[in-house]
Ligand SMILES: Nc1ncnc2c1ncn2[C@@H]1O[C@H](COP(=O)(O)OP(=O)(O)OP(=O)(O)O)[C@@H](O)[C@H]1O
Ligand SMILES: O=C(O)C1=C[C@@H](O)[C@@H](O)[C@H](O)C1
């Protein structure tokens with residue numbers, strides 16, 4: 001089966017649901033953030049600090065271009081939709097799912113989180129990012145699931161129902 005790609009803002013549950021869904025399907029799971037960390041040998045905050053966001057985005061596009069197209073669940077980074085080139089690649093793929101969450105839910109999930117450099121901005125900056133990306137996630141995906149009130153198992157089951 002065509003690989004399933006998960007999109008959504010930081011804290012939407014792409015990594016969490018990705019592991020759950022790949023377990024249920026008996027597929028392997030690949031997370032673009034983890035792949036980049038493995039390649040560079042540094043954590044995401046360290047990559048941002050040492051090389052900057054633009055370098056991270058270049059690696060992200062490279063990883064996206066090389067994802068396995070079949071029999072994988074792919075978790076992406078929340079900002080993968082920022083580049084038009086990436087959005088075009090995501091649109092070409094059939095099974096791209098947008099895990100949609102309200103900003104309030106993200107605030108609760110990522111309270112005290114310091115593993116996401118772009119989450120450590122002011123609340124105004126984060127909200128601006130969140131609002132700008134909504135249309136990008138929508139246009140890049142073929143299915144949207146509102147996940148605020150769902151457990152990881154329920155999100156995974158919804159994806160399996162519609163894919
Ligand atoms: N459906 C859910 N219900 C409750 N908590 C959840 C759910 N999905 C994820 N979480 C929690 O939210 C936090 C962020 O989840 P996760 O790391 O999977 O997000 P992500 O979409 O991969 O974010 P990023 O874009 O930064 O990689 C984790 O603490 C996770 O346990
Ligand atoms: O929303 C973003 O731009 C990011 C989300 C994370 O998954 C990581 O890819 C990184 O922290 C950037």
Ligand SMILES: [Mg+2]
Nearest residue numbers: 014015033075
């Ligand atoms: Mg993740």
